[in-house]
Amino acid sequence: MTAAQDDRTDAGLAERLAAARERIAAAARAAGRDPAQVRLLLASKRMPVDVVREAVLAGGDLLGENTVQELVAKAPELAPLGAELHLIGHLQSNKVNATLRWAHCVQSVDTLALAERLSRRCVATDRDLDVMVQVNVSGEPSKSGADPEDAAELAAAVAALPRLRLVGFMTIGANTDDEAVVRAGFTRLRDLRDAVVGSGAPGTTTATELSMGMSGDLELAVAEGATIVRLGTAVFGARPAPAPDGPIRGSSGAVARTRVD
């Protein structure tokens, strides 16, 4: 660590980011995978833009926001730093235009109607968009995502739409301490990905990403083939309180532990 970093009030953030990367790398090695195959996405929901900017400057180049409102509020400061912005929460169809201004990828596509709307808008504005199909592998009613039974068909339909590039699949692991249940959900997403990529349907060969695993279950997800893990609390949650004149963080512990927004 350099003296400049030592002087920063947010030096702890860089350390937690490094520790999170090491945790991911250890999980990859334990699974016999190359750590370079797993990207870290910082799930920065409800974190003030100043904090998120520090994380980007510390090397966090992939960010996910849960709401279009937060995406639009933070992106003007974060996009110029070179961060790649993904939407990882539910997208209402009336917020498609705002999303497209900033999002490189929408990971939360779970209906054909939403995908069609994104596609039409991309056609109208002459641009491409990466998308993932979000799948509710646990079946928990509180979670967004397509039914696993319907997801392959949905993915094929999405992949065929103009200007959308289907890059993979996203899920939120089951909210339980039963590791076998959590892991089975991740296995299911991987099997789905393999089936879709191997289907030969137009536009599906690019659908290789598996966005799965969060602070509490990343090891299981990496063992099952995650290519992107989305971390909030592991990077942002346990840091020391901000300086008195710093940003008001609110109850980050309670908020960040919420698994679904």
Ligand SMILES: *Cc1c(COP(=O)(O)O)cnc(C)c1O
């Ligand atoms: C909050 C959130 C995360 C990160 O959760 P942590 O448990 O804080 O790591 C990842 N993905 C989604 C969709 C989230 O809402």
